Amino acid sequence: MTLQERAQKIKLLILDVDGVLTDGRIIYDSKGRDLKLFDVHDGLGVYLLKRMGIRTILITAKGSKAIKPRAKDMHVDRVYANITPKTIVYEKILKDYGIKADEVCFVGDDLVDIGILKRVGLPVAVLNACPEVKEVSFYTTQRQGGRGAVREVVELILKAQNKWQEALKIYGQ
Secondary structure, three states: OOHHHHHHOOOEEEEOOOOOOOOOOOEEOOOOOEEOOOOHHHHHHHHHHHHOOOEEEEEOOOOOOOHHHHHHHHOOOEEEOOOOOOHHHHHHHHHHHOOOHHHEEEEEOOHHHHHHHOOOOEEEEOOOOOHHHHHHOOEEOOOOOOOOHHHHHHHHHHHHOOOHHHHHHOOOO
16 A cells, blocks of 8 residues: 555544654753743644644653643644553544544654554654664654654645645635
8 A cells, every 4th residue: 555545544643742743852941840842833734634624642651741732732632641652542542533543643753652653554753763663664754853744744644635725725825
C-alpha cells in the first residue's frame, strides 16, 4: 500500500509530545518548572485537521503543565500524560473512537513510541527520530520534531483526502 493510500484512510492522528510537537529539549526555569517550545505551524495544522473532521490525540510519557493549554489552543480531542507504555491506552482509544488501526496515524521520535508505531496504519517518524523509530515507520518527515514535522503530516493527510483546498478556504484562499 502506498503512502497516499494509507493517508486516505486516516480518521485519527495521535502525536507524541516531546520530540514531535517540541524539538525534544526540556527547559527548566529557576523554580524547577519546565518550559516547552511549540511550533505555531504545527498548531495551525492540528486545528485545520480538526476543522476537516479528523481528530487528534496526544500521548506523552512525561507530564507537563504546558501540554494542556497548548492542546486546548490546537483543539486536540484528548491528552494522555504520564503514560508508559503508551500501548496501554491505544486499544482503549480505538474502542472509544470506534476506529480501526489502519485509520490511525501516529507520529513519534523515540523508543517509547515503537509499540504504537507497530500497531497503526500510518506510522510516521520525525526527521530527528532515533534509528529504531525510523526503522518501524512507513514515512519519515522532511522536517524535525518541533519544527513543522506535524504540519507536514497534516498536509500530507489532508491532501491525500482531497481536503487541503477546503481547509485553505477557511482563510480566504
